[in-house]
Amino acid sequence: DPKIIQKPKYLVAVTGSEKILICEQYLGHNAMYWYRQSAKKPLEFMFSYSYQKLMDNQTASSRFQPQSSKKNHLDLQITALKPDDSATYFCASSTGTGGMAEQFFGPGTRLTVL
Amino acid sequence: GDSVTQTEGQVTVSESKSLIINCTYSTTSIAYPNLFWYVRYPGEGLQLLLKVITAGQKGSSRGFEATYNKETTSFHLQKASVQESDSAVYYCALGRSNSAGNKLTFGIGTRVLVRP
Numbered sequence: 001d002p003k004i005i006q007k008p009k010y011l012v013a014v015t016g017s018e019k020i021l022i023c024e025q026y027l028g029h030n031a032m033y034w035y036r037q038s039a040k041k042p043l044e045f046m047f048s049y050s051y052q053k054l055m056d057n058q059t060a061s062s063r064f065q066p067q068s069s070k071k072n073h074l075d076l077q078i079t080a081l082k083p084d085d086s087a088t089y090f091c092a093s094s095t096g097t098g099g100m101a102e103q104f105f106g107p108g109t110r111l112t113v114l
Numbered sequence: 115g116d117s118v119t120q121t122e123g124q125v126t127v128s129e130s131k132s133l134i135i136n137c138t139y140s141t142t143s144i145a146y147p148n149l150f151w152y153v154r155y156p157g158e159g160l161q162l163l164l165k166v167i168t169a170g171q172k173g174s175s176r177g178f179e180a181t182y183n184k185e186t187t188s189f190h191l192q193k194a195s196v197q198e199s200d201s202a203v204y205y206c207a208l209g210r211s212n213s214a215g216n217k218l219t220f221g222i223g224t225r226v227l228v229r230p
Contacts (some may be wrong), residue, residue: 004159031215042118042222043160043205048215055215090160100148100167100211103218105160 003027004106006091011111013081021066021092021109031055031094032074033042033103034066038087048072050096081113116141120206120221127196128229130161135207135224137180148209149182149189150218157204163191163204201228 007022026033034046048055052068063085065077078085088108094101120137125225141147151163151173164173178221180191189206206221 033216033222035218040222043218043220045217045219048217050215056217059215094216100165100209100216102162102165103216104162105152107159 002107004091004093004104006089006106006109008109009107011109013111013113015081015083015113017081017112018077018079019081020087021078021091021111022075023104023106025072025074025091025093025094025104025106027104028072029093029095029104030071031096031101032068032072033092033094034074035075035090035092035105036087038084038089039052043090046076047074063112076112083113086113116143116147116208116210116219118133118206118208118219120204120222120223121224123226124225126227126229129198130195130201133191133196133200135204135206135226135228137189137191139187139189139206139208141187141208141211145182145210146209147182149181150209151189151191151200152205152207152220153176154223162206165209180199184227196226196228198228198230201226 004025009079037043066077069071088110091106092103094103117140126182148167150165153163164175166173170182208219
């Protein structure tokens with residue numbers, strides 16, 4: 001059974017629209033993360049959360065807003081979508097944020113903005 | 115900041131031959147980072163292959179080895195004899211843990227194709 005669920009797997013959006021990427025983890029972890037991988041670029045850290053509190057934000061744009069309604073959820077709302085937002089977005093989780101605990105990754109949501 | 119550079123593109127190797135994927139890191143921090151290799155097998159998600167958190171130490175898993183060399187700031191991944199099942203994309207990553215939480219900085223990934 002998948003331990004980290006990301007929905008949807010594929011997403012196509014038009015420029016200027018808003019989308020929410022869903023992430024749920026069933027590992028009992030307290031920390032969750034978002035990463036992004038654009039074409040021909042490395043995975044890039046976006047956010048980290050611990051106990052539903054924002055720990056680190058490396059995303060320059062306020063158009064990206066994480067939302068944590070439950071301890072095991074960390075959704076990502078993206079507003080005013082641009083073609084440059086096209087990427088695969090990965091959710092990850094770990095037992096905590098200390099001691100460099102192993103991060104477990106979800107399968108990703110591939111977003112295409114037309 | 116931190117950055118990671120690894121062998122780019124695709125590496126093709128015949129089964130039972132040796133494999134090496136180069137990885138070097140750059141950092142402006144005086145603190146030594148933690149180093150990782152992640153792997154994505156076809157149709158699967160990204161998963162940890164091995165990690166080393168102490169400079170000078172070696173990590174190993176599934177026949178792969180990597181040694182944390184702080185002098186050359188390298189963390190090359192090696193395997194003496196690859197199998198077809200090792201075909202995957204391999205990512206070198208540098209990790210930081212501080213009051214702001216954990217953060218991984220990844221290399222671009224190296225696709226390995228093992229031919230029978």
